[in-house]
Amino acid sequence: MEIKSILIKDTTREERKQIVEESFGNISASCDGCMAGLTEMYQEYIDGTKEIRDINMEFNAHYVREDLDEKSKRSCPM
Secondary structure (H helix, E strand, C coil), X not given: CCCCCCCHHHCCHHHHHHHHHHHHCCCXXXXXXXXXXXXXXXXXXXXXXXXXXXXXXXXXXXXXXXXXXXXXXXXXXX
């Protein structure tokens, strides 16, 4: 299936589900259970309520804020 756009407005729910599945490869999570959590992260995209870019930005912003928060910084005592 060739998709020119991954935007919600340009895709059906089934196409969005396929986009997520193909992006992660094996999403059955039968190997070690890690993939299930990742695919859950994109459920809002599959449901058509949030774009992939917004989900990714929110996920990445957590780490940026974490790095800027002085209380959360850990330093090596050496």
